[in-house]
Amino acid sequence: MSTVAIVGDGPAGLSAALLLAKNDHRAVVFGQDKTAMHSAQLHNYLGIGEINGSAFQAVAREQVTGFGAELHDAEVTGVAAENGRFVVRSESGATEADYVVLAAGKRARGLAEELGADVDETRVLVDTEYRTSVDRVYAAGRLTRPNRSQAVISAGAGATAALDILAREAGKDIQDWDTPPRE
Template sequence: MTTVAIIGDGPAGLSAALFLAKNGHEAIVYGQDKTAMHAAQLHNYLGLDDMSGTDFQAAARTQVTGFGADLRDEQVESITRQDGRFTVHAGDATQDADYVILAGAKATRGLAEELGVDIADGRARVDTENRTNVDRVYAVGRLARPSRSQAIISAGAGAVAALDILSREAGKDVHDWDTPPKDGE
């Protein structure tokens, strides 16, 4: 099982955690539920007619933990890297991880810089899979798109990063596609 440390618990981080946990990987999300979503009202999130950001966060957190993700109400102080693995330092605890997803803006920028992530014009440079220049480190949400941030785009970026990790671990392209049960099942 792969362990992924996700720093940030907004739509991007929770979306990544959902895909990873649902597919049997250990998804550890660090955040204090202080995301900008609590100041949002969702009228343009596909599939939702109207929902407060606070209600969205509550529903997303419940969904993610239902699939087995570990939500930790902790602030990450640093991340160290050795031999292709990461150690997340939060309070008195440490957590080893195979991958890191930086899913926030202010709190994750310093961590990104510490890890050597290329940041230019106020944003982390990422490729189409949200990979940074540091192997096994992804940047999603407002860290990668600070001036064009939007909840549904952030959630999609988290899913893209998670699918890339799932594909890397499987050694082939992975699709997370669920089908409804057939009649009689």
Template sequence: MADVIVIGDGPGGLSAALFLAKNGKSVQVFGQDETPMHYAMLYNYLGIPEIKGSDFQKIARDQVTKFGATLHDQEVTRVEPTDDGFVVTTADGSRHESKYVIIAEGKGLELAAQLNLPRSQSGVEVDRNGRTAIERLYVVGRSTRINRSQAIISAGEGAAAALDILSTEAGRDVHDFDTVK
């Protein structure tokens, strides 16, 4: 059983996966690298003067795997809560278990609809850490702000969800802040 399954491999999902994997959690990321980032040219991502979305995606995917997350080129078709966490089913019928799930599925909201998550005009209703009405289930990125999507906001939401999970597991506030050696 993975600690966390992340569904979606755009900035929100990959950011969450990075924070979690970097801090020792077993992370499985499901996505087919079909994010709208491949159509983007970023000039407004703080700290990066400019970068093509496809280049951003390649760097982010490499960074996440470097820290130990596993990327699966598979579509998730179902998420089911269980007593111990969740079972995620992929298009080929494979089932994967985890304690937590982070959904970063973009504006489609198919999985959120399956789970009957409350929605507003903006998207799935979550708290500021991405928590949903279902315990240990988070939604981040474009799914929560359909008409105001930005890569840097999605990445921040993924980081907030990851830090919330890390803090919950540790029983105290966790900060991911490294210093120069």
């Protein structure tokens, strides 16, 4: 079981936390619920007719903690690679992690730069799995698509990063399929 520190508690961060926690990895989310979702009204989130962004956040946070993810109401002040792991420093202390997922919108760009990830003038550069140029560091959501941001895309990016971490830990491709109970 790995420990994944997730910086940001919007759709990308919570989606990553959900998949990781439900697959028995420790997902530690840092965020103060100050996401742009609180200014959103969702009409285009697949499977949901319409929902207010704040209501979406409440449901998502409850779902994630229900699967065992840890939510820390704390701002991250720094991230560093130390002794083959990452140390995430926040107002509430330090947390060691095997992986980092940066999903805090534009605010996390400085953390990506601090870790040495490749950036351009507007975004953190990632591959198709949302891996940055730094091994075991991912970036998802508005941080990678600042001018083309959308909640369902951000959630998918967080899920993609989580599946890549799960596959890496398992040493094989992973599919996260849930099936209904048999009658």
